[in-house]
Amino acid sequence: MTDMTTAQADGTLERAREGLWQAVCARDEDAAARAVFAALDDGADAEAVLLDVIAHTQREVGRAWAENRFSVAQEHSATAIHERIIAAMAHRVPAPPTEAATTTVTVACVDGEWHALPARLLAEVLRLRGHRVDFLGAQVPTPHLIAHLHATAPTAVALSSSLPLRLPTAHSAITAVQAIGIPVVAGGAAFGVDGRYARLLGADAWAPDARSAAGLLARGLPRPAAGAVRQSVDDLPHLVDQEYTLVTRTRRQLVRNTLAGLEERLPAMRAYSEAQRERTAEDVSHIVEFLACALYTDDAGLFTGFLDWTADILEARQVPARVLDPALVLLQKELKDFPRTLGLLDQGRDTLRRRDTRPSVPGPGAPA
Ligand code: B12
Known part of the structure; x- marks a missing residue:
């Protein structure tokens, strides 16, 4: 001021x-x-x-x-x-003259990530701090990002993601950018409040907000060795059990079977309107996606945190959180041969049970 x-x-x-x-x-x-x-x-x-x-x-x-x-x-x-x-x-508001800029930063959202506004705020703050900024906006497919970086050779890439579901894609983007010798700073809510997923996926740096990101980039980031291509399992050895790959591959089938099972178990579901059916399908599909993401990161907190968040959203709409449990039970049956997945589902059910014993205000039980 x-x-x-x-x-x-x-x-x-x-x-x-x-x-x-x-x-x-x-x-x-x-x-x-x-x-x-x-x-x-x-x-x-x-x-x-x-x-x-x-x-x-x-x-x-x-x-x-x-x-x-x-x-x-x-x-x-x-x-x-x-x-x-x-x-x-x-x-x-004019930016400081860019001749003085010491860094050029490419700001991009991970492929599939629509939350461009957080990245845009970061881009504007960096511009005001005198960095030259190349803002690519929402959902940038990794091959296009890499082709662009070959042509523009920035000092660093700022990769933004708000949705944890994009972490596997963020991982391949991080390793691909680093393989061409450009450091990656990761940020946005997807990487965790303490940046744990940025570290897990091998980003060169992480910052919680645009102010600290600007400071970090002003100090400069060391360039990673070009040509060293890491595979996902190099950073995440638990992926050798293939559970993430198998759950991801059968995702559609899992959602279909779970919905059919719910219809059988919950007679009330047969009277659902088209809109209620769509919401339920969306919820089940999100459960499966977050489950897969927790398998990828081997982090149960990602799954239980998502269930807690969904339960809050449902309860704000007068739907009791326990409506989620039957879907988890059905997934346990479908995925009975996957020990890591079963552990996550158990922890998910525990999270919902703990909420159920809290004093709460269950509503009239409108369906999800
Ligand atoms: C606006 C919005 C949308 C818009 C986005 C439009 C746009 N142009 O950005 C739309 C409608 C597209 C959208 C869609 C969805 N959204 Co939305 N969305 C939001 C909302 C309300 C605001 C996001 C935002 O702009 N935040 C404000 C900024 C300031 O956030 P910020 O993270 O603090 O940003 C700072 C730092 O993170 C950092 N930073 C950001 N990027 C980077 C990068 C680097 C490198 C660094 C260092 C730092 C950094 O700097 C920023 C400034 O300081 C949030 C709620 C929320 N509280 O954020 C939900 C939210 C993120 N969305 C959510 C969801 C679930 C979705 C959908 C799945 C909904 C659906 N059913 O379809 C889809 C997913 C779309 C997709 N594939 O990506 C959930 C995520 C929940 C979860 N468990 O993860 C949230 C949290 C909603 C909620 N209240 O619960 N969404």
Whole structure:
């Protein structure tokens, strides 16, 4: 902040947060722009506006959706407004001259990853800190990323992922980039609050947020030795048991059989509407995908954390979390020959049981 006391700066940011929140709740892009630009006109630091106003509000939007206060459409509207405000800001706040830039950073989301906004915020912060930035946006297929890096030779790649389901793809992207001698900094919620999955997958660095990522890149990252191609099992020796590969390969069949089993076991399901059926199929499919991801990383916390998160989402919609248990029981039957998978399913069921013994407010039992 220029010429502002900390208290004035805090007040300016607080007003901007309040104004932006009201604006996105009203789906009013003009009001959102006014709230953000008023803060900049008052002398607020652009980086603080990006991270302490826009990113903050975006996380509030996520919470509002999770707690069933925002519909999916309201969340989409808020995200779209934020994307346009960030773009408008980028053209309004000049970056330091790039001749002085010591690094060129390619910012990209892992293939299959739609959460481009966190990566965009990172890209803008890096630009404001004087890095030259090449922003590639959402879901960049690894072969295209590599071809692009051959042509552009950046100093580092910043790989973003928000969804843990993308970790296996992130792993191949990390090893492919490193194999051409370019260091990878990984970030975004998928890599864990403490960056454990970034370390597990062999990223050269990890940062929890855009501010620390900028500091890290300014200090520089050592270049990995080019040509050394690692296979997944080199980093993750547990993959030799093939359980991840087999569960992934039979994913569709597993989801189909589990849904058929649920229909047999839960007579109430026969009366489900088309929309309720779709939601249930989506939930089962997510369970199988997170199970596979936990097998890939050999980290039960990924699976139990996902079940806890799904249970919160269901309970916010008056659906008791125990509706998830029959699906886990059916998967145990389907996957009875896979010891590591059975262990994960056991831990998943324990997580749901523990929630069930908590004092809770089960709703009327609307189906998932
Ligand atoms: C907006 C949004 C979407 C939008 C994304 C649009 C876009 N253009 O980005 C859309 C609608 C596409 C979407 C889709 C989905 N989403 Co969504 N989404 C969100 C939401 C609400 C906000 C994400 C966001 O922008 N966060 C704000 C920023 C600021 O997040 P941030 O992580 O703090 O970012 C900072 C750091 O991570 C870091 N950083 C980020 N990238 C990088 C990279 C590097 C290298 C470094 C160093 C640092 C770094 O810097 C950032 C700034 O400081 C979140 C909720 C939330 N609380 O985040 C859910 C959320 C991420 N989504 C979720 C889900 C489940 C989904 C879907 C599966 C839903 C569905 N059923 O289809 C799909 C998956 C799509 C896919 N294949 O990727 C869940 C994930 C839950 C879980 N267990 O992992 C969340 C958490 C929702 C929730 N409240 O529970 N989503």
